Structures are given as C-alpha cells and as structure tokens.
Amino acid sequence: MDQATLRFVIQLGIIGFTFFMLINASALLVLAERKIMGFMQQRYGPYLVGPHGILQPLADILKLLFKEELRPKDADKWLFTLAPIISVTAAFAAFAAVPWGAETTFFGLLDTPVKLGVADVNVAVLVVFAITSIVQQQVLAARRAAFLGADDQL
Numbered sequence: 457m458d459q460a461t462l463r464f465v466i467q468l469g470i471i472g473f474t475f476f477m478l479i480n481a482s483a484l485l486v487l488a489e490r491k492i493m494g495f496m497q498q499r500y501g502p503y504l505v506g507p508h509g510i511l512q513p514l515a516d517i518l519k520l521l522f523k524e525e526l527r528p529k530d531a532d533k534w535l536f537t538l539a540p541i542i543s544v545t546a547a548f549a550a551f552a553a554v555p556w557g558a559e560t561t562f563f564g565l566l567d568t569p570v571k572l573g574v575a576d577v578n579v580a581v582l583v584v585f586a587i588t589s590i591v592q593q594q595v596l597a598a599r600r601a602a603f604l605g606a607d608d609q610l
Contacts, residue, residue: 459566459567459568462565462566463566463570466562466565466566467570470570470572470573470574474551474552474556474574475548478548478551483513483514484513486513486516487502487509487512487513490502490512491509539594540594542590542591542593542594543594543595546587546588546590546591546594547588549587550584550587550588551574552573552574552575552583552587553574553575553583553587554573554574554580554584555571555572555573555576555580556572556573557573558571558572559571559572560572
C-alpha cells in the first residue's frame with residue numbers, strides 16, 4: 457500500500473475512532489446522569505437491563521428506533537426532521553477541531569507524521585464557537601417547525 461492510501465486510511469480511522477468515542481461518551485454520561493438522579497431522588501436508577509443497568513443506553517437506543525414519530529399534523533415535515541440532524545451534526549463537528557495528541561508516524565508506517573485530530577486548523581477555538589452557534593439556529597428551527605403545526609391550537 458502506498459503512502460497516500462495508507463495516510464488516507466489512517467485519517468479515516470482517526471475520524472471513525474473520534475466518532476465512536478463521542479457516541480460511547482454520550483451513552484455513558486446519560487447512564488451516569490440517570491444513576492446520579494436516581495440516587496439524589498432516593499430511588500433506584502436504571503438497574504434492570506444488564507448487570508447494574510449497564511446496558512440501559514442500548515435499550516434506550518432500541519426504544520427510540522422503534523418509537524412512533526410524534527409530530528404535529530400541520531408541522532413542516534422537512535424542518536421538523538432536519539432540526540435534530542443539524543443539532544447532532546453540529547455537536548459532533550465541534551470536536552473536529554480538537555487535537556487529540558501529538559504528531560505520530562504510527563510506529564514507522566508513515567514517512568511523514570500525521571496529527572491526531574480530525575481537522576488541522578490554526579483557529580480551533582473560533583471554529584468550535586462557530587459550529588456550536590449553529591445549535592442556537594437549530595433550536596429556533598425546531599420551535600418554528602413545531603409551532604407552525606400548532607398555530608390553530610393556540
């Protein structure tokens with residue numbers, strides 16, 4: 457395998473690893489939040505799915521996939537569908553500018569070192585702020601999509 461192809465495969469691996477870790481961190485943080493809230497409210501947290509409730513995020517994902525879509529009758533269908541997609545994309549894209557480590561040649565596989573990060577930008581803080589500001593637009597779009605369908609009910 458030539459160096460350009462190997463470099464491309466390694467960069468795709470870095471992107472995939474970053475996405476995988478963000479998904480897992482989200483699931484673990486939701487589980488931790490539910491356990492802590494259960495403790496604070498003096499009740500059991502999630503404990504039925506797997507040992508000590510460790511598979512609860514997987515059960516939540518399966519429930520969400522098979523759940524009926526609830527949308528106001530006259531709501532804008534495309535905007536109602538697009539708003540959460542923009543939100544999730546912005547949340548993950550904000551981590552593209554975060555460097556995860558120093559340059560490496562992956563144990564001598566590459567001739568030139570590659571940076572451990574998805575994107576190499578000099579103004580990473582500005583990129584993170586710009587991408588996360590999209591979430592504010594998403595919230596406004598979601599409100600607009602929901603309230604347009606509920607105008608006759610107000």
